[in-house]
Amino acid sequence: MQDLTNFDPNSVGLKSNNIFGLPFTEEQAQLVLLPVPWEVTVSYRVGTAQGPDHIFEAAMQVDLFDPDVKDGWKKGFYMMPVDKNIRKKSDYLRQCAELILSHMVEGGDVADNEQLSHKLTEINNNGEILRDWVYEMTSNLLKRGKKVGLIGGDHSTPLGFIKALGDVHSDFGILQIDAHADLRIAYEGFTYSHASIMYNTLKEVPQVKKLVQVGIRDYCNEELEMIEQSNGRIRTFFDKDIKEQQYEGATWKQICTQIIDSLPQKVYISFDIDGLDPKLCPNTGTPVPGGFETEQIFYLFKMLHQSGKEIIGFDLNEVSNGFTHGDGIDAIVGARVLFKLCNYMVG
Template identity: 80%
Template sequence: MSGISNFDPNSVGLKSNNIFGLPFSEEESALVLLPVPWEVTVSYRTGTARGPENIFSAAMQVDLYDPDVRDGWKKGFHMLPVDKIIRGKSDYLRQCAELIISHMTEGGAVDDNVQLCKKMTEINNGGKMLRDWVYEMTSSLLKKGKKVGLIGGDHSTPLGFIKALGEMHGEIGILQIDAHADLRIAYEGFTYSHASIMYNTLNEVPQVSKLVQVGIRDYCDEELDMINESNGRIVTFFDRDIKARQYEGDTWKAICDDIIAALPQKVYISFDIDGLDPKLCPNTGTPVPGGFETEQVFYLFRQLHRAGKELVGFDVNEVSCGSHSGDGIDAITGARVLFKLCNFMVA
């Protein structure tokens, strides 16, 4: 570490430092970032397990001036090392999942195949292991008085973190930026599927009093039924409805006001990169036409802060760069989303 006394925020980012080129150790930092290199159950394209590493590299190109939170970085941001054991477990179980998914898409039944049944059990146990590992890691950081953010990996990764936050803070709400509702029950037979994160959260974390979804544009009948039957616990701002309001003359500010009004005082932000327009994340696992510009979402965060809501944690997930780390804008977008959330977290 070069030390803050010798650090020049206007110079090139040094990889010998930490995230965003900042010279802070874990102990010196107000905010600690947990990378979770996991993508066992992705259902279309892979690459998100390398998301934390690719975001780390791209973060060296992020300028440190943020007009929303000036000098927020001075409070210290630090990303923990990528756990190679977790990443290796993900790589192995992903191969198992691909065999199961291939068998299912060809019309086969997993229950009729003894080997695939064993692999399914192994995958589901792996998902439980990851949930518990994330819970222990984040709980430990929170007990040390650290603010915490999580970098995925696929969207299944933050469940243990949300559980830890619920135990610490009591009632919390989730602001979910996403193309997908993620309310499927054990999608493709995987209990801890990336497509089941919000279903699992609502079932396993009773402190989550409200789930407010924004930008949703890809969902099934089962998920829509769950939204409609949630007695207001789930409030969904579908992409088509947002666009219709804007086409008919409503302002984004008015829509943001409605989104924020639906949230309790303490808020957790779950940011799936595919909530953005896919031109900003073309390599993400399941891109969907539509979505937001980054500045639209940053405006929502700004209004959330101005409304006096307390940001208790966040995740950024589903950032993939394709087969080569330099492909596309995905990691660059992910790094800038991460920096904005880090700043609001310490504001």
């Protein structure tokens, strides 16, 4: 147990400590965060590979008092160092992906271009390598008795972590906060696309018995058919339907109850920051009008916690300062979302 006698939680956050300025080592922390600086297949804007670094910086400004989970931080949160080799590989493969996407936008067929076909194969192979790396890293942490959270990167990053949880839990559900359904099959030719994470999860992790999606407002016919033909494995609370229920008198508490009742006892939270109103994440890769205030999602988490269901892991992804080079509220919001997730994970 870490001796906190000389630590002042009301003082400025020290970068010489760790995430949120907390003085815990990896061994001392109950919850360990794995950063994954990867954004190879993003469809629109880049920047999310820098998400873990930006969140770490902004986390120093987060006050440690949480009225919903008092003193949760005392159980210890620790963020592992960002792997620079992963980041370098992502940067290189992103350049390859941009060549492929430019060719497609201009009406070209990648299959007819030997060089681009080779690059596509390289991207898909490395997507599998990243999945396996995340699996090994998180498996080792789980075997050591750690609670684990993952910080992306784009939304493709947590697949290996979810697979690792499948080794520990035979039956669990996913609560997905997102603007997008992410059920596309190898979107744009990329097997491990950020837009394919939930399709890949349902395909590769049979232990995921239920996927409950909240805030979805940008999806295609193929994804809608998959939802409708899932025999209840996928339950989607579309943003439009949520808003219309509220316009007609339903309270957010009533809707949260519907969401929570749809989940099994064990729950993994997958939080794509673009599930929020884009004013809170203006630089995220693919912002979509609509979405939630942070307080709404925090209330959903509070009700989930009070329901007695167990949060077994989480990811936070697509946090980016993007084109504005650090000018925006994205990382500030991301750091506070992360703190809330950490507290409920150990609470």
